[in-house]
Structure formats: structure tokens, C-alpha cells
Amino acid sequence: MSSLLKPFSISDGPCESGAFRHGVGCSKSLHSPAFDPTISHGATAPGCRTGTTRTRLGCTPGIYHTYSARRTLAAASTGGRKVTHPGKAILAGGIAGAIEICITFPTEYVKTQLQLDERANPPRYRGIGDCVKLTVQDHGYRGLYRGLSSLLYGSIPKSAVRFGTFEMLANPMRDETGRLDNTRSLWCGLGAGMAEAILVVCPMETLKVKFIHDQVSLAPRYRGFFHGVREIIRDQGVRGIYQGLTATVLKQGSNQAIRFYVMNSLRNWYKGDDPRGEMHPIVTAVFGATAGAASVFGNTPLDVVKTRMQGLEAHRYSNTVDCAFQILRNEGPVAFYKGTVPRLGRVCLDVAIVFVIYEEVVKLLNNVWLTD
Incomplete structure (x- = not known):
């Protein structure tokens, strides 16, 4: 019975490996044969190269090469490098980003409010619960979604660019099994960020911070997303929506470097010797949340500096370094971790949701979008 489970090989039997029996003899070939009614099963025809046979159409690849090509294609489809086409990554990333931000935005709102609640002035909020309570009292539950439009308009292209760039950088770096080593995943994540x-x-974060900061001012100016953008550009020019670019690049680059490094390390550990194995969505979510937590503790100080550089009081700082220095001098090192708890909740949920949705959308696209 065990012999029925063995893969068929023409080398089983009297002929040596790679030999095909013709009558009473064995003819050598580098490839195993398979029956193909369109190709002659005779010897190599005169005038044709070794490994080809003469048919009515001329010299064609012999059965040995034909079978080998089919086996190679089959192997490529099941055991070759597992890569994600950048186009699929862009589409899946955009969908994942849109769904995620609609779920998690209130935590982002609270985090930003606490970071803007500077110690230099009498603090308005005593904590996360107090921030939520006062916001609902003053603006209703819709107040927790103030600034959502700017993030929603940006979340789709943000996730699309992130995953698309990561796959474009990572695909050439994968080994023959499709595995991406941990060090390379860190550099690919840095480039994506x-x-x-x-x-x-x-620009998305600058608008979000300005809109949230404007809401708590005594005389709010912005009546909506497009009105706010128009007012900011009119007053400050295009530079007005690119405040804190250096801090943002540092923050996002380190953010995605940490996340993709941790996620890829956990994925490689979980799959072990089978890099093509699938992960259950729950496992993906747990690994994603872990990667998100690591990025929070790793770069929250950069996130605080970025937020201050993009707020309405950004003119107080001459540059990113000056901003960090003033925070340290006026508020102490603890200020660099203000908003960590709400950010931790939001980011863990964010990264878990994004990775799960991304993986599932890619699986769906693989069934309907055939790529090389």
C-alpha cells in the first residue's frame, strides 16, 4: 500500500535514474518521460538536436523535456517563492486602512488631546476618562470623531503606500522559499515608513492635529475639512500642511521598521520550516498587536515631538531638535511619554486589524487576480 503513496518515477525498476525503457534497452535522458500523444515516442530524429523529435511541424521538444517543463511549472506553483504582487498590496492595504481608521479613531483623538495638553499651562484633562467625558459634554459623541475626515482621506493612500512599498522592496530580497529574513524586513519597513x-x-497628520487643536480653542475657525485646508494654505502656504516633516519621517520610518521587523520575526518563528504555511487570523491579530505595542514603546517620544511640531503652537519651535529640547527643559522626560496608554490601545488594535484585513484581502485577490 505504501508504494501507492510514492510519487511515480520512471527510474523505479530495471532502468537507472532518468532512463526510459525502449523495448529491451534503456535510453539515457536527463528528464523523466511522460506520455504525450502529440510527440513521437521514437528516437531522436535525424537533423534534430538531442532531446527533440521530428513531427509534421518540424523538430519539437522531446517527451523528456516536455515532462520536465511541466514538473518545473508545477513545482513553481506549489513550492516556489511566495511573493505578493505590489498591485495587490496597494489595493489590500487601502481597504485595510479605511476599515481600521473608522474603528479606532476615538482613541487617536484622546491621545492627541492629551499630548496637546501641555504641562506648561494648567492641564485641562486629568486623564483618559476625563478627556472623553469633557469632550462628550461639550460636543457630544460626534466630538470624539472630530478630525476623522482628514485621517479617513489619508488612511487609504497611507496603508496603500506602506504595503505597496514594503512588497516592492521585500520581493527581491526573499530567498528561494519566499522567506524574508528579519534584518531585511527591518530595512524594508523603514523604507515603507x-x-x-x-x-x-x-500632510494628513498636520491637518488632523490642527483640526483637533482648533476645536479646543476659544474661537474655532475651521468649519470642515475642505474649509480648514483652504484656510491653512491661505495663511501659511503649502508649508502649512507639511509642518514637522522631519519628525514625521523619523517617527513613521522607525514605526514601520519596528512593526514589520517584529511581525516578520514572529511569522518566521511560527511557520518554522514551512514559509508557505498559512496563519489563522487570530494568530495574525495577536502578532500584529505585539508588533504595534513594540512600536509604541519604541517611538512614542518621536510621536510627541511630531504632534507638537504640527499643532497650532508650532511657531514656538524653530525646528525638531528645538522642540524636543524645550519639552525636556520645561516639562521633563516624562512628557515624552504623554499619551502612551491611549496610543497603546489604539496602535495595538490598529496594527492587529490592518494586518488581519490585509492578509485576508490578499488571499481573496489571489483567487480573482492572477499575476506572475
């Missing part, structure tokens, strides 16, 4: 920071995140 820098790309999304420059193209999407900096």
Missing part, C-alpha cells in the same frame, strides 16, 4: 511619511502621513 519613510515613503508613507513623505507622500501621505505628514
Whole structure:
């Protein structure tokens, strides 16, 4: 019975490996044969190269080469490098980003409010719960979603650029099994984070922070997303939506470097010797949350500096270094971790959701979008 489970090989039997029995003899070939009614099973025809046979159409690849090509294609489809086409990564990333931000925005709102609640002035909020309570009292539950439009408009291209750039950088670096080593995943994540920071995140985050900060001012100016953008550009020019670019690039680059490094390390550990194995969505979510937590503790100080550089009081700082120095001098080192708890909750949920949705959308696209 065990012999039925063995893969068929023409080398089983009297002929040596790679030999095919013709009558009473064995003819050598580098490839195993398979029956193909369109190709002659005779010897190599005169005038044709070794490994080809003569048919009515001329010299064609012999059965040995034909079978080998089919086996090679089959192997490539099941055991070759597992890569994600950048186009699929862009589409899946955009969908994942849109769904995620609609779920997690209130935590982002609270984090930003606590970071803007500077110690130099009498603090308005005593904590996360107090921030939520006062916001709902003053503006209703919709107040927790103030600034959502700017993030929603930016989240789709942000995630699309992130995953698309990561796959474009990572695919050439994968080994023959499709595995990406941990060090290379860190550099690919860094490149993805820098790309999304420059193209999407900096203007998106600047608008979000200005809108949230404007809401708590005594005389709010912005009546909506497009009105706010128009007013900011009119007053400050295009530079007005690119405040804190250096801090944003540093923050996003380190952010994605940490996340992709941790996620890839956990994925490689979980899959072991089978890099093509699938992970259950729950496992993906747990690994994603872990990667998100690591990025929070790793770069929250940069996030605080970025937020201050993009707020309405950004003119107080001459540059990113000056901002960090003033925070340290006026508020102490603890200020660099203000908003860590709400950010931790938001980011862990954010990264878990994004990675799960991204992986599932890619699986769906693989069924309907055939790529090389």
C-alpha cells in the first residue's frame, strides 16, 4: 500500500535514474518521460538536436523535456517563492486602512488631546476618562470623531503606500522559499515608513492635529475639512500642511521598521520550516498587536515631538531638535511619554486589524487576480 503513496518515477525498476525503457534497452535522458500523444515516442530524429523529435511541424521538444517543463511549472506553483504582487498590496492595504481608521479613531483623538495638553499651562484633562467625558459634554459623541475626515482621506493612500512599498522592496530580497529574513524586513519597513511619511502621513497628520487643536480653542475657525485646508494654505502656504516633516519621517520610518521587523520575526518563528504555511487570523491579530505595542514603546517620544511640531503652537519651535529640547527643559522626560496608554490601545488594535484585513484581502485577490 505504501508504494501507492510514492510519487511515480520512471527510474523505479530495471532502468537507472532518468532512463526510459525502449523495448529491451534503456535510453539515457536527463528528464523523466511522460506520455504525450502529440510527440513521437521514437528516437531522436535525424537533423534534430538531442532531446527533440521530428513531427509534421518540424523538430519539437522531446517527451523528456516536455515532462520536465511541466514538473518545473508545477513545482513553481506549489513550492516556489511566495511573493505578493505590489498591485495587490496597494489595493489590500487601502481597504485595510479605511476599515481600521473608522474603528479606532476615538482613541487617536484622546491621545492627541492629551499630548496637546501641555504641562506648561494648567492641564485641562486629568486623564483618559476625563478627556472623553469633557469632550462628550461639550460636543457630544460626534466630538470624539472630530478630525476623522482628514485621517479617513489619508488612511487609504497611507496603508496603500506602506504595503505597496514594503512588497516592492521585500520581493527581491526573499530567498528561494519566499522567506524574508528579519534584518531585511527591518530595512524594508523603514523604507515603507519613510515613503508613507513623505507622500501621505505628514500632510494628513498636520491637518488632523490642527483640526483637533482648533476645536479646543476659544474661537474655532475651521468649519470642515475642505474649509480648514483652504484656510491653512491661505495663511501659511503649502508649508502649512507639511509642518514637522522631519519628525514625521523619523517617527513613521522607525514605526514601520519596528512593526514589520517584529511581525516578520514572529511569522518566521511560527511557520518554522514551512514559509508557505498559512496563519489563522487570530494568530495574525495577536502578532500584529505585539508588533504595534513594540512600536509604541519604541517611538512614542518621536510621536510627541511630531504632534507638537504640527499643532497650532508650532511657531514656538524653530525646528525638531528645538522642540524636543524645550519639552525636556520645561516639562521633563516624562512628557515624552504623554499619551502612551491611549496610543497603546489604539496602535495595538490598529496594527492587529490592518494586518488581519490585509492578509485576508490578499488571499481573496489571489483567487480573482492572477499575476506572475
